[in-house]
Each structure stands twice: as structure tokens, then as C-alpha cells.
Amino acid sequence: MPDERDETIAVIGLGYVGLPVALSFAKRYPTIGFDIKARRIEELKAGHDETGEVDSAELSASSIKLSSNPADLVEATFVIVAVPTPIDHNNRPELGPLIAASNTVGANLKKGAVVVYESTVYPGVTEDVCAPVLAQASGMKAGVDFFLGYSPERINPGDKQHSFERIIKVVSGQDAATLDRVADVYSSVVTAGVHRAPTIKVAEAAKVIENTQRDLNIALMNELALIFDRIGIRTKDVLDAAATKWNFLRFTPGLVGGHCIGVDPYYLTTKAEELGYLPEVILAGRRINSTIGAYVAERTMKMLSTAGVTLRDARVAICGLTFKENVPDLRNSRVPDIIAELHQFGVRPVVHDPLGNLDQAREEYGISLSSWDDIKDLDAMIYAVAHDFYRDMGQDMLLSRIRDGGVIVDVKSVLNTEQVSRGLQYWSL
Numbered sequence: 355m356p357d358e359r360d361e362t363i364a365v366i367g368l369g370y371v372g373l374p375v376a377l378s379f380a381k382r383y384p385t386i387g388f389d390i391k392a393r394r395i396e397e398l399k400a401g402h403d404e405t406g407e408v409d410s411a412e413l414s415a416s417s418i419k420l421s422s423n424p425a426d427l428v429e430a431t432f433v434i435v436a437v438p439t440p441i442d443h444n445n446r447p448e449l450g451p452l453i454a455a456s457n458t459v460g461a462n463l464k465k466g467a468v469v470v471y472e473s474t475v476y477p478g479v480t481e482d483v484c485a486p487v488l489a490q491a492s493g494m495k496a497g498v499d500f501f502l503g504y505s506p507e508r509i510n511p512g513d514k515q516h517s518f519e520r521i522i523k524v525v526s527g528q529d530a531a532t533l534d535r536v537a538d539v540y541s542s543v544v545t546a547g548v549h550r551a552p553t554i555k556v557a558e559a560a561k562v563i564e565n566t567q568r569d570l571n572i573a574l575m576n577e578l579a580l581i582f583d584r585i586g587i588r589t590k591d592v593l594d595a596a597a598t599k600w601n602f603l604r605f606t607p608g609l610v611g612g613h614c615i616g617v618d619p620y621y622l623t624t625k626a627e628e629l630g631y632l633p634e635v636i637l638a639g640r641r642i643n644s645t646i647g648a649y650v651a652e653r654t655m656k657m658l659s660t661a662g663v664t665l666r667d668a669r670v671a672i673c674g675l676t677f678k679e680n681v682p683d684l685r686n687s688r689v690p691d692i693i694a695e696l697h698q699f700g701v702r703p704v705v706h707d708p709l710g711n712l713d714q715a716r717e718e719y720g721i722s723l724s725s726w727d728d729i730k731d732l733d734a735m736i737y738a739v740a741h742d743f744y745r746d747m748g749q750d751m752l753l754s755r756i757r758d759g760g761v762i763v764d765v766k767s768v769l770n771t772e773q774v775s776r777g778l779q780y781w782s783l
Contacts, residue, residue: 362430362432363539364430365379367437374517376418386421386426386430387420387421391422406682435452435459437452440613440617456488459491497529503554505557512679519545521544521546523548526557562621569639571603572605589607589783611688611689612677646783647690648695669731669734684719685718733760735752735760737764737765737766745768758776759777
């Protein structure tokens with residue numbers, strides 16, 4: 355087994371997960387950062403990261419070898435796969451990117467190398483799906499000629515505090531020697547330390563339930579918000595009161611999008627269904643969270659109606675389109691759910707996002723992003739994503755874009771209700 359200092363690292367997939375991982379390893383090891391998108395590699399070489407996770411100075415200072423040429427992977431003794439694991443339109447796991455990456459790695463795999471998967475999967479994928487692909491592509495045998503590990507990613511996009519190096523890393527390997535090797539490599543760069551899972555399946559399951567738990571907790575808050583709205587009380591006020599108890603867990607209602615919380619539960623439920631068990635609680639949470647965008651739109655329309663606005667003539671703006679605040683990523687955003695429901699009422703909202711890419715918005719959702727100068731004379735504003743751009747301008751400036759007596763829908767309850775003036779109708783989840 356190679357000494358820790360002799361490892362050459364390769365990270366497959368340089369998105370918001372893979373890039374920070376690769377740059378961390380490059381501080382200590384010879385490291386190859388690989389992505390199939392040549393344009394992505396060229397942008398990174400030029401010092402630009404479109405995900406916003408890494409700044410130009412860090413990219414320029416790194417010794418990392420950036421490549422879109424699979425042949426460069428033959429140098430690697432320790433390969434980390436960090437490619438997306440999305441779901442399809444039927445909410446079934448889409449393992450295509452993972453299988454393609456495994457084929458690429460296998461075709462360029464060095465004998466004795468370890469392949470560690472970080473992509474979120476259901477228990478069994480690493481050993482039952484990926485290992486056979488690696489073996490066929492390499493002509494070698496898992497556990498004899500190459501070795502498997504799994505270490506779930508815990509990157510939180512836009513979060514500079516909980517970075518790769520500062521989060522405890524769960525590690526696993528197909529045997530004791532591989533586990534030692536995986537643990538040694540990760541612990542050499544992750545200052546928070548590592549947790550050794552007893553098996554690969556345990557590590558896979560740990561990852562998928564982390565986000566399933568968050569999804570369910572948010573679903574509970576969303577269901578409570580629907581109930582409290584009917585009662586006529588504000589959810590935030592209830593949560594502020596309940597949170598004074600020492601063991602109350604503070605979650606908040608909202609749109610549940612992104613690559614993790616709104617996706618990972620389906621990996622677990624798919625596996626459960628394959629085993630003959632129909633999960634009820636997990637899927638119930640998913641159903642609740644998938645309705646929130648439409649509910650926000652319907653509530654906005656009701657408020658406009660009570661304000662005497664003809665819906666087909668209503669001027670409505672949505673502030674924020676990305677899947678969370680202060681990140682540029684539009685993929686898996688749930689804001690388009692609001693827009694789709696508004697269309698059902700004949701309303702064509704103007705949409706603004708200070709970080710969202712205009713071309714991506716058009717390609718992903720058919721949405722044309724407007725400039726901030728176009729957000730004015732509004733009958734209603736739906737404040738969907740609380741980017742710093744909106745917070746920094748101040749509440750009065752933000753709300754000045756709405757006409758007197760108009761509607762403000764504060765999805766995440768970030769505004770100060772005592773400072774909402776000019777007869778504006780206010781509502782939040």
C-alpha cells in the first residue's frame with residue numbers, strides 16, 4: 355500500500371463539491387482536477403469559478419493540474435468521484451453521470467488505486483453498481499487490483515464557515531486496509547477529523563438520511579405554516595415563542611430546492627420500494643414540500659383580488675430565482691413553481707436575480723431575467739430568495755418598488771413587519 359505522501363489525487367467533477375475538495379488536496383498532494391466540460395476547465399484556468407465557491411486568488415495560487423483529458427487520470431493512485439446524482443422527471447435516481455464517470459475512471463485506472471465516491475447515492479450503489487463498471491472498464495478486479503471507498507460530501511453551497519476542511523468527514527472502505535488508507539488521506543487535509551463508518555453501505559445511508567431528516571423537518575414547518583395561515587397567525591411568531599424551550603429544534607418553512615434536500619430522499623425511497631417497503635413519512639414530506647411554490651402563488655393572487663387588482667393586469671415581480679440565497683446556481687430551484695402557478699392565473703411576472711445567469715435561466719426554465727431597473731410600479735412583490743443584494747439595499751428601498759396599497763409576500767420572513775408601511779398588505783409563510 356502506498357505511503358500517504360506518495361499518493362497522487364484525482365478529483366472527478368469540479369462543481370460546487372469537487373472543486374473545493376480538489377483545491378484542499380492540492381495543498382498537500384499532487385492533484386488532478388478533472389471535468390468533462392472543457393469550457394469549465396478553461397474558466398478555472400483563467401481564475402473564474404462560476405459557482406462562486408472559490409475565489410480567483412485561491413485558484414491562481416493552487417498547484418492543481420486542471421484537465422478535461424481522461425488520459426491524465428492514469429497518474430492517480432487515489433481517485434475521488436464527485437459528480438452529480440440527480441433524479442429524473444419521475445423522481446427516480448439518475449445514475450447516468452455516476453456510471454459515465456466510473457467508465458472514465460476505470461479506463462484509466464492505475465493498479466492498486468483507491469476509488470472513493472462522494473456523490474450521494476442509496477446504500478449499495480458503490481459496490482453493486484459502480485464496482486462492476488470500474489472492473490469491466492479496467493479489466494481488473496475490485497478488492498484485488500483496485501479498492502473501493504465511500505466518503506459522503508457535506509459541502510453547503512455559499513457557506514464559508516462550514517468548509518470542506520472544517521466538517522467531520524465520514525469515511526469507509528471495502529476492507530480494513532482500504533479504510534485505513536482512505537481515513538489517512540482525508541484526515542491529512544480535513545482538520546475537523548474523520549469518522550470511520552464500519553461499511554460502505556453505512557456511509558452511503560448516513561449521507562442520504564442527513565438530507566432526508568432536514569427535508570422532513572422543513573416539511574413539518576411548511577405544514578404548520580399552512581395551518582397557521584388558516585388560523586390567522588404568523589408562523590415566525592409561533593416559532594419565536596416555541597424556540598424559547600431548550601430542546602426545540604428551530605427549522606423554518608420555505609421552498610425546498612437544490613441538489614440535496616429536494617433530491618436525496620428519493621434515492622432512499624427508491625431503494626426501499628425495491629426491497630418491498632413503501633415509505634410513507636418520507637414521501638409525505640416530499641409531497642408537502644413540493645406544493646409550497648403553488649401555495650405562495652395562490653396566496654398572492656388572493657391578496658391581489660382583495661386589493662381590487664384585476665389579475666390579468668397585475669404587475670407582479672419575483673425577487674430571487676436561484677435555489678438558495680447568495681449562490682448563483684439555478685438548478686433545482688423551486689421558485690419556478692411559483693411562476694408556473696402565476697401563469698395559471700394569467701399573470702406573467704417579471705423576475706429578477708442579481709446572481710442568476712441569464713442564459714441558464716432561459717435554457718433551464720424559459721425565464722427571462724429582468725434588470726433591477728425594471729422592478730418598479732408593482733402591484734405585488736414576491737420576495738423569494740433573500741440575497742444580500744436585497745438585504746443590503748435596505749427594506750424601505752426594496753419595498754419602494756411596490757405601489758401604495760400593494761402586496762408584499764415575504765417567503766422566508768426576513769422583513770421587519772413593523773416597518774412595512776404605505777398600506778402594503780404583508781404575508782409570509
